[in-house]
Amino acid sequence: ALRLAALRDPRAYADRHPWPLDRGVLERIRAEAARLRRLVPDRPPLPAGAMAALAYPDRIGLRRKGEAPRYVLSGGKGAVLAEGDPLGAERLIVATDLDGDPRESRVRGGVALAESDLRALYGDRIETVESVSWSRREGRILARRQEVFGALVLSDRALDDPDAQAVALAAWQGLADLGLPWTRAAARLRARIALVEGLADVSDAALLADAGWLLPWLGRMRSAADLRALDLTEALKALIGWDGQRLLDHAAPAAFTTPLGRRIPIDYDAETPTIEARLQELFGVTTHPMAGSRPLRIQLLSPGGKPVAVTTDLPGFWRGGYGDVRKDMRGRYPRHPWPEDPTAADPTLRAKPRGT
Structure with missing residues (x-):
């Protein structure tokens, strides 16, 4: 921001700030800007953040949660500002100068970016993504609708009507985490099936190796409590089919x-x-x-x-x-x-x- 202020009005800059200007560099930059301006149509001037976003689309940063001024950049890398830097209060920035640390670069120069400017410049690259996944930490299925620009999640809201198939797949992930629930009725049925040679492998390992047999019963699951209360009886019957049930009733009656x-x-x-x-x-x-x-x-x-x-x-x-x-x-x-x-x-x- 100080550099742009010096370019706009060197005299006003010199009156307000103690840092000296290199007049030669300043004039070369202004001359080059004038040359480039003649090559493009006239247009209203862009805010500084928008100009920087056009120059560095992979360095647009979104502030992470927490008190430290840490950012995730649209290109996927991390960046951090010095403690006390006023830019660290901004939700969106563009990092114009980084120290190159591969783990988390320090921002040596940057500018604030208004979200409205980001959307105006890159609206066609902002995607709406729906995600349905199992959260081991929370013990439930999380269904979210997110607006994503590169590695940045610009908005994140609860998804009220998630796709039932996506919910079923997420619930399957939960069962892989929690283990299959065995009610007394389902355990008795499994024990019967296991006694009939060639009917089905109903060991936990075999059942958890293929989600297909259980997915139709998982579309309404939402939490670990729902999964623990699930009765697998009907799903096991469907697994062995009608002919299998007839064979089971003969070979191992209930x-x-x-x-x-x-x-x-x-x-x-x-x-x-x-x-x-x-x-x-x-x-x-x-x-x-x-x-x-x-x-x-x-x-x-x-x-x-x-x-x-x-x-x-x-x-x-x-x-x-x-x-x-x-x-x-x-x-x-x-x-x-x-x-x-x-x-x-x-x-x-x-x-x-x-x-x-």
Whole structure:
């Protein structure tokens, strides 16, 4: 600014400032300016910042956040002003002279730039960019609409209606960070799928290697809380398809239906598929229940819901261990049936009426 003031009015400059002028250099610059002016049409004079921006489009600087006068330049490099330099209060500057430090150059000369001048000069190079990304630090998806000039972000606003596919991809990044959430239902389904050879690889590593299977369920996710509450059950069903679900229901059914028609979920978390059932509910069952080709591990319960026996051979239990259980349980639960031959008895969950 001082140099431009000296060019405009050397006498006024000399009256106000103590730094001496080199009159020879000054006259050569003014003569060259006059020569160049004759080569171009007349136009209103530009502000100093606009002239500098035309000369150095890669040195337009935007102030970084914080108290230190640090800037990011449109060409991607960093620059810093000396502490106390009044230019450091400006949001936009043009650095006309840098010391060349590759990490962060010191600004030895520069001028303030009005944003309106930047937009007037380079409006066709200012791009509007929408970004949707996962923020690990904030634990949520950030959707922003930004105006960008080179490496400078001139404006940054929240994007109210982000593209659902972009949100889904950002949520996938969040899952890669947080890990897949496993509700009880989804974990049970995964355990069933894993038992059926050739159906699908449902290990965490395999599922996290390809986003395609889960993206349709992620478009409404916004935060880590949303992702942790996600139930993967329907997505896993879609992953194996309709034919896969039919095969799964045959080879590793979700539940065992008792003779009374009650469906008992099969627990596939253990090494052997397991159910819990009241002993009296299985009266009359003479063939051991299966989960596909595997015998179920049955935890038999007393009328009070306490374990009394575990078996993977129900007919063998009726012939052997049942007798000991019957002796022990008849006294504790006298109102419940304890037939000598359970294979010929009707299944029940009822107790005898009082007095009978």
